[in-house]
Amino acid sequence: MISSPHILIIGAGLIGLSTADRLMLRGAKVTLIEARSEAGKGTSYSNSGMIHPSQARPWAFKGSQEEADTAFKVVHDMAEKSKHILEEKITSLGLFQKKTISGCYKIYPNMDMARHAQGLYANDGIMSRVVMDVTATLGHVALHFEDDMWGNAHSYCTALAADLHERGATFIYDATNARMRQDDDGVTVGLAGHVFKADHVIICAGPQSGDVLAGLGLNLFIDKLRGFSVNFDRPNIELPPAPLMDATSHSAMTIFDDHIRFSGTVGQDSARPLLRRWYELAPDIMAALKPATEIWSGLRPMSKVGRPYIGPTSIKKLWVNTGHGHMGWTLSAGSADLMSRMIMDGETDERFAVVT
Numbered sequence: 560m561i562s563s564p565h566i567l568i569i570g571a572g573l574i575g576l577s578t579a580d581r582l583m584l585r586g587a588k589v590t591l592i593e594a595r596s597e598a599g600k601g602t603s604y605s606n607s608g609m610i611h612p613s614q615a616r617p618w619a620f621k622g623s624q625e626e627a628d629t630a631f632k633v634v635h636d637m638a639e640k641s642k643h644i645l646e647e648k649i650t651s652l653g654l655f656q657k658k659t660i661s662g663c664y665k666i667y668p669n670m671d672m673a674r675h676a677q678g679l680y681a682n683d684g685i686m687s688r689v690v691m692d693v694t695a696t697l698g699h700v701a702l703h704f705e706d707d708m709w710g711n712a713h714s715y716c717t718a719l720a721a722d723l724h725e726r727g728a729t730f731i732y733d734a735t736n737a738r739m740r741q742d743d744d745g746v747t748v749g750l751a752g753h754v755f756k757a758d759h760v761i762i763c764a765g766p767q768s769g770d771v772l773a774g775l776g777l778n779l780f781i782d783k784l785r786g787f788s789v790n791f792d793r794p795n796i797e798l799p800p801a802p803l804m805d806a807t808s809h810s811a812m813t814i815f816d817d818h819i820r821f822s823g824t825v826g827q828d829s830a831r832p833l834l835r836r837w838y839e840l841a842p843d844i845m846a847a848l849k850p851a852t853e854i855w856s857g858l859r860p861m862s863k864v865g866r867p868y869i870g871p872t873s874i875k876k877l878w879v880n881t882g883h884g885h886m887g888w889t890l891s892a893g894s895a896d897l898m899s900r901m902i903m904d905g906e907t908d909e910r911f912a913v914v915t
């Protein structure tokens with residue numbers, strides 16, 4: 560094993576940046592190749608911001624109950640570890656210091672449904688409290704997952720990219736036309752007349768990972784599940800102290816330092832149903848908002864197995880860390896840590912096998 564290998568990472572979103580971070584901590588040299596002109600501008604740009612191991616059950620999942628149960632255990636286990644690594648990294652970057660309350664809330668249509676959901680979560684070993692509070696849950700019945708956290712994923716990406724740059728990582732932006740080729744000794748990446756050769760290449764291209772691998776003849780299924788996000792300046796009224804999820808619409812309201820964000824939904828063509836839903840749930844807040852500052856949509860990279868793919872491919876020295884679906888912010892540090900142990904220490908973990 561080379562003690563200080565050079566590693567090329569394709570994609571500088573939450574997963575690529577976190578992978579670079581953990582690899583560099585273990586002594587690797589890293590080059591990140593990113594199609595956009597900045598880090599963290601893909602799916603990681605405007606997500607709901609929750610670091611929520613409590614939500615590790617796969618959703619929009621087409622497999623059996625047994626497969627969903629297996630995926631849940633694997634993802635939840637990693638999410639718990641990931642949260643701790645992430646917490647340390649967030650602190651070391653000096654981010655998100657102002658919080659006064661921990662956890663995230665999830666709204667249910669009525670008490671019976673909340674209690675039923677609480678029982679299902681308890682069967683999974685996830686503890687929650689039923690809460691109904693005028694400020695915290697806007698008067699709705701909700702479950703409070705006290706161990707969850709939140710923070711702006713894009714701010715984290717920006718700070719982490721700067722930190723990596725300072726520590727010696729190389730970033731190549733606007734790399735819209737990177738061409739990958741397999742040779743006898745792994746994979747090379749051709750870009751603007753230059754051929755990059757490294758000891759290992761890792762694909763962290765989020766929803767585009769399947770397309771990147773298809774260019775090398777590998778068939779990795781990544782579904783692209785669109786979600787929306789609408790941002791507003793923070794209004795000058797009392798706001799819930801922690802994110803509120805809505806169980807009915809797979810969406811959330813998250814309050815960041817200077818803005819408020821409504822985000823999520825599945826299977827919609829626009830942000831209108833998302834906003835309509837939050838007009839029902841939070842009419843006073845919606846009435847206090849000025850026009851939206853940004854409307855965005857992003858593609859969740861969903862694997863078909865309900866958990867990410869982390870590990871080697873059938874091509875020598877080509878690795879994958881992708882398919883984190885609705886859990887990418889939560890899992891970012893943990894899956895990066897596993898990837899770094901695989902490459903640097905030769906560790907294996909079949910629970911995350913890459914299924915091509």
Ligand SMILES: Cc1cc2nc3c(=O)[nH]c(=O)nc-3n(C[C@H](O)[C@H](O)[C@H](O)COP(=O)(O)OP(=O)(O)OC[C@H]3O[C@@H](n4cnc5c(N)ncnc54)[C@H](O)[C@@H]3O)c2cc1C
Pocket residue numbers: 569570571572573574575592593594595598599600601602603604605606607608609610611734735737763764765766767768771785786787788822823824856857858859860881882883884885886887888889890
């Ligand atoms: C609406 C919404 C809400 C969400 N809320 C949460 C949440 O609250 N908590 C949570 O844990 N997760 C959440 N997620 C999921 C999370 O945001 C994603 O799982 C995560 O951002 C995926 O990160 P990534 O690095 O894999 O992908 P990306 O952020 O998309 O990064 C991939 C990068 O690869 C680059 N790239 C692609 N192809 C190439 C190429 N050929 N060459 C070079 N570069 C390339 C892209 O430009 C991009 O920057 C949410 C997602 C959405 C859409």
